[in-house]
Amino acid sequence: MDLSYGSEYDAFREEVKSFVRSNKHKQPQLGDGIKSQAMRDWQRLLIEHGYHSRTIAREYGGYGAEPDIIKSRIIAEEFGAERVHRGFNGQGVTMLTPVLLEMGTEEQKKAFVEPTIKAEMIWCQGYSEPGAGSDLASLTTKAELDGEEWVINGQKIWTSTAHHADWIFCLVRTEADAPKHLGISFLLFRMDTPGIEIRPLVDMTGDANFNEVFFTDVRVPKHQIVGQRGQGWQVANAILGHERGSLATPDAAMNRLNGVKRLMREESINGEPVMSNAVFRDRLMKLEGRALAMQYNDMRLLSAKINKNQNVRLAGMIVKLIGTELRHEIECLGIDVMGEIGLSYGNNPHKRGHGSWQYQYMFYLGLIIGGGTSQIQKNIISERGLGMPKEPKIPSKTAVPKTAAREA
Amino acid sequence: MEFGLSQDQLLLDDSVRKFLASEVPLDKVRQLAAGEVNDASFWQGLADMGLAGLIIPEAHGGADLGMLDAVAIAEALGYAACPGPFLSTAIMSAYLLNQAGATDPLARMATGEYRVGVAFGDVIGSRKGQVTEINSALSGQSLFALDADADAYLVALSDGRVFMIEASEVGRSILSTIDVTQSVCELSFDQSPACLVSSNPELVWQTIYRGRVIQAADTLGAAQYMLDQAVAYSLDRKQFNRVIGSFQAVKHMCAEMASQLEPCRAFAWYAGHAFDESTDDAALTACHAKAHLAEVGQFVAKTSTEVHGGMGFTDLVGLHYWFKRIGFNRQLLGSPEAVRHEAAQLSDL
Ligand SMILES: Cc1cc2nc3c(=O)[nH]c(=O)nc-3n(C[C@H](O)[C@H](O)[C@H](O)COP(=O)(O)OP(=O)(O)OC[C@H]3O[C@@H](n4cnc5c(N)ncnc54)[C@H](O)[C@@H]3O)c2cc1C
Numbered sequence: 001m002d003l004s005y006g007s008e009y010d011a012f013r014e015e016v017k018s019f020v021r022s023n024k025h026k027q028p029q030l031g032d033g034i035k036s037q038a039m040r041d042w043q044r045l046l047i048e049h050g051y052h053s054r055t056i057a058r059e060y061g062g063y064g065a066e067p068d069i070i071k072s073r074i075i076a077e078e079f080g081a082e083r084v085h086r087g088f089n090g091q092g093v094t095m096l097t098p099v100l101l102e103m104g105t106e107e108q109k110k111a112f113v114e115p116t117i118k119a120e121m122i123w124c125q126g127y128s129e130p131g132a133g134s135d136l137a138s139l140t141t142k143a144e145l146d147g148e149e150w151v152i153n154g155q156k157i158w159t160s161t162a163h164h165a166d167w168i169f170c171l172v173r174t175e176a177d178a179p180k181h182l183g184i185s186f187l188l189f190r191m192d193t194p195g196i197e198i199r200p201l202v203d204m205t206g207d208a209n210f211n212e213v214f215f216t217d218v219r220v221p222k223h224q225i226v227g228q229r230g231q232g233w234q235v236a237n238a239i240l241g242h243e244r245g246s247l248a249t250p251d252a253a254m255n256r257l258n259g260v261k262r263l264m265r266e267e268s269i270n271g272e273p274v275m276s277n278a279v280f281r282d283r284l285m286k287l288e289g290r291a292l293a294m295q296y297n298d299m300r301l302l303s304a305k306i307n308k309n310q311n312v313r314l315a316g317m318i319v320k321l322i323g324t325e326l327r328h329e330i331e332c333l334g335i336d337v338m339g340e341i342g343l344s345y346g347n348n349p350h351k352r353g354h355g356s357w358q359y360q361y362m363f364y365l366g367l368i369i370g371g372g373t374s375q376i377q378k379n380i381i382s383e384r385g386l387g388m389p390k391e392p393k394i395p396s397k398t399a400v401p402k403t404a405a406r407e408a
Numbered sequence: 409m410e411f412g413l414s415q416d417q418l419l420l421d422d423s424v425r426k427f428l429a430s431e432v433p434l435d436k437v438r439q440l441a442a443g444e445v446n447d448a449s450f451w452q453g454l455a456d457m458g459l460a461g462l463i464i465p466e467a468h469g470g471a472d473l474g475m476l477d478a479v480a481i482a483e484a485l486g487y488a489a490c491p492g493p494f495l496s497t498a499i500m501s502a503y504l505l506n507q508a509g510a511t512d513p514l515a516r517m518a519t520g521e522y523r524v525g526v527a528f529g530d531v532i533g534s535r536k537g538q539v540t541e542i543n544s545a546l547s548g549q550s551l552f553a554l555d556a557d558a559d560a561y562l563v564a565l566s567d568g569r570v571f572m573i574e575a576s577e578v579g580r581s582i583l584s585t586i587d588v589t590q591s592v593c594e595l596s597f598d599q600s601p602a603c604l605v606s607s608n609p610e611l612v613w614q615t616i617y618r619g620r621v622i623q624a625a626d627t628l629g630a631a632q633y634m635l636d637q638a639v640a641y642s643l644d645r646k647q648f649n650r651v652i653g654s655f656q657a658v659k660h661m662c663a664e665m666a667s668q669l670e671p672c673r674a675f676a677w678y679a680g681h682a683f684d685e686s687t688d689d690a691a692l693t694a695c696h697a698k699a700h701l702a703e704v705g706q707f708v709a710k711t712s713t714e715v716h717g718g719m720g721f722t723d724l725v726g727l728h729y730w731f732k733r734i735g736f737n738r739q740l741l742g743s744p745e746a747v748r749h750e751a752a753q754l755s756d757l
Contacts, residue, residue: 005409378663387643392654
């Protein structure tokens with residue numbers, strides 16, 4: 001066991017610290033949207049210094065450093081310690097870029113990676129459909145080749161940021177007769193293409209961050225496909241792998257838990273600080289124990305990534321499930337600490353922390369559902385982590401068993 | 409950066425697990441439960457492997473290893489529900505005596521021939537009885553002292569002083585609990601001559617914290633055993649023409665156990681490591697690890713039993729020995745609520 005990163009990293013840490021200290025006044029502020037100049041300037045500054053898109057090659061607009069997990073970790077720690085904006089990390093940056101770098105053509109990498117990481121090209125993820133959520137592979141949005149163009153018809157739902165997006169990466173069915181996992185393709189197209197209609201959906205937080213997206217004869221150049229026809233499922237799964245780990249980091253949970261501690265010191269009931277209430281303190285300590293377990297689990301995962309000498313499959317698989325549920329409960333404690341004040345929302349002058357406790361409490365319920373629900377995570381953990389069998393398939397009602405058909 | 413067990417630690421762990429698999433099968437635990445053998449037979453074997461002297465300095469015949477090594481071993485012992493006084497004599501007493509400079513007994517403790525139990529109830533939180541001292545003679549009683557077969561006891565008074573007393577000088581009655589694999593007793597003193605070992609209350613607490621980390625690791629091992637058994641049973645047992653492990657309700661029970669338990673491994677490692685490196689958060693981490701594993705252990709113990717159906721409730725599969733060991737670890741050296749209260753105090757909350 002050796003938890004030091006080694007003295008060779010001391011200088012690097014100092015470098016990051018001093019960058020953060022002298023530049024943090026330039027970070028985007030609460031009201032700055034993802035398309036604001038402030039966001040783009042900040043993003044550019046971070047990439048220039050290697051604090052974003054660090055290992056992406058310079059020819060694709062990145063910083064071009066050799067991968068060094070410890071340096072990435074130090075950047076995360078120093079930005080986290082000062083609570084400084086990590087830069088724009090929309091779905092295009094975190095999910096599409098790694099896939100393009102791995103599976104895209106040279107033209108695609110050249111065309112898309114640089115503007116994407118610089119926050120000049122905003123993407124949305126068009127996977128889920130009304131009839132295809134957990135069972136994503138049953139999606140039915142259809143693309144047919146007509147000369148040099150795909151013609152797309154169908155509907156997506158829960159498409160986050162579609163209303164801001166310049167482009168969409170989208171799963172569509174191109175091989176009508178293939179088995180369901182083998183008939184899907186991964187297309188990229190502009191959101192202002194004729195035939196696309198976006199209808200915002202208001203979520204429980206009151207925001208309208210996700211949308212229904214309708215496609216009617218949307219025509220897309222044939223070459224805007226990643227991977228081969230029918231390979232879209234593999235491409236999509238490569239992306240989902242990137243998504244899950246990043247949804248619930250233990251560091252953020254710890255930060256929030258410290259926020260609850262501050263609240264418990266500041267808030268009072270009949271003049272007594274909440275912190276002196278044994279029941280609340282016990283809930284706090286219980287959550288701290290759970291958060292610590294996740295923090296050390298994370299260190300183990302980091303170590304396994306660096307040293308490649310431990311099997312941490314299960315330890316990695318459980319992070320989305322446990323991390324999102326934990327975070328939801330931390331936010332819940334924050335609300336309970338405030339009692340009726342915890343209900344404050346919108347323009348209520350009594351709300352604390354800009355109303356973030358209720359907002360995050362709901363937001364994390366969204367994350368428990370999004371990106372593979374908790375139940376789907378448990379399926380994955382039991383099947384791939386513990387070696388338990390898949391659910392037996394129930395034959396569909398319309399399919400008549402062969403023998404029965406013959407008898408008839 | 410390396411977060412995990414070293415090659416040496418993995419080797420040690422492996423040899424202890426092999427030994428336990430062959431020498432401490434469930435049948436032997438049953439014999440202990442039936443009173444046909446006592447835990448000395450287990451302890452001598454472990455001592456011969458060097459576990460009794462694990463953290464005792466080499467100068468006194470020990471292996472001079474650290475708390476992370478002890479965590480790995482405690483996990484293995486919990487996995488086997490192995491009887492014997494590893495927690496009390498090999499960790500708590502060995503640590504306290506060595507730190508207090510009372511090193512005379514250490515050599516005999518390292519060979520396994522001399523066992524020193526601990527009676528710390530007055531410090532941790534006594535429900536009944538108290539021990540008082542006048543002129544190095546102890547009076548009163550102490551409940552739930554660890555190790556009913558010890559040759560001597562370390563008795564902590566409420567002011568944090570620690571006395572050592574030979575077992576022959578005290579009245580001792582075995583207290584039966586749910587757990588047959590870890591023994592406890594009631595000690596009664598009547599102006600019994602004892603020897604002052606330490607006047608430093610902080611040393612008692614440092615000893616308790618280390619004990620809690622070992623208990624956490626023990627519970628981790630016991631719970632891992634129960635999870636492994638649940639998964640194995642679910643792949644074997646058939647109902648409705650299917651293995652029960654193909655029912656989603658059963659799969660999700662197992663996934664929930666695994667999801668809660670797996671991070672505890674890293675947690676227990678860190679808790680041990682923190683003492684080896686004397687980090688500022690060592691005491692706090694020990695309290696959290698102990699309380700957190702008490703909760704996760706309880707969940708796994710219940711859920712694994714349920715996965716086994718009626719069989720889980722019977723003596724036939726013997727699962728209850730692990731269930732009870734986890735229950736024992738939960739209460740001894742501080743219940744989760746009490747330990748979390750201490751954690752809050754340690755954080756000035
Ligand atoms: C905040 C948020 C943002 C999102 N952003 C996007 C986005 O940008 N792009 C996008 O494409 N999608 C997005 N989604 C959609 C998300 O991926 C789906 O909501 C999710 O996969 C679940 O699908 P569903 O909503 O259809 O629920 P369903 O699949 O209908 O599930 C309903 C219930 O049934 C359970 N269930 C379903 N199947 C099983 C099974 N096999 N075993 C056990 N239980 C099962 C589920 O766990 C759940 O409890 C977002 C969702 C949320 C909440």
